[in-house]
Amino acid sequence: MAKNMKIKAKLKGDTVNAKVIAKHAMLTYDQAKAKGKEANFITHITAKVGDTIVYDVSTSQFWSKDPQFKFKFKGAAKGDELAITWTDLSGATTTESKKIK
C-alpha cells in the first residue's frame, strides 16, 4: 500500500479520535506560478466506516503542505476500518484505511 497518509484512529469511550497527515504538496496558484508548475491541492476529503460517512470536507489551496487534520465521531467499534479518501485538483484520488484501535 502506498504511504500517502498517516492515519491514527483510537476509540476513547464511545468516541473515535482520528488524526491524519496526508502527503501532498498543496501547491497554491501563487506558489505554482512562482515555480512554473501547475497548481495542485487536495480539494475534498471523505472518511468512512463501512458505508457511513463520518467526515466530509471540501478544502482549499490554503491547507498546509502535507496537511494535518483531526476529527471525532461516534458509532464505530474497535477493529472497524476507517477509510480516508482525498481527491486533488488534478483529479487524482487516494484511499487508505486503518483499523480503529
Added chain:
Amino acid sequence: MERRKFLGLGVMALAALPATISAITSIDFRATKPDTWTAHKVDDAIKALFGDITPVEQGIELTLPSVASSGAAVPVAIKSDLDAKTVAVFQDMNPESATAVFNVPENGIIDYFMKIKLKATDENGGKGVITVIAEGRDGKFYIGKKSLDVAKGGCEG
C-alpha cells in the same frame, strides 16, 4: 425472570441500533458553490455559500495561536455543540477567503482541527481574522471569529 431480563435486553439492543450516525452523502461544495472559492473577501465568500444571512455570534469555539510563528502551518481548532449541517471556515489574509467547508453528518461531532497557510503581507501587516459560520439544522446561522498575528516570512502562500 432470567428469560424476561434477557428478552428485555434484546429489545433495548435493537432499539439502540438506529441511534448511530445517519447516513449522509458526500457534498462537494467546490462543485455546488464554485463562487465561494474564488471570492477575495470573507463577506463575498459567505454570500456565495450561504446567501444573505445574519448569523448570531454564538456556540462556536475557535482556538488559534494568538501569534503564529509560521504562516505555513497555523493550527486551527473548531468546536461546537450546535446541531449544524454545514461548518465553513474563512480567513482574510490569503488571496481567496474560503478555506474549508465541512458537511456534518447527523449526530456528528463538530470538533475539527487542521493546519492552514496564512500569508503575512505588507498590506495586512501580519494581522488576520478567522471566521467560522455554522448553518444549523434549525435553519439559523451562527458565527465565531478570532483574530491572530502571523509572523512574516514563514509563508509563500
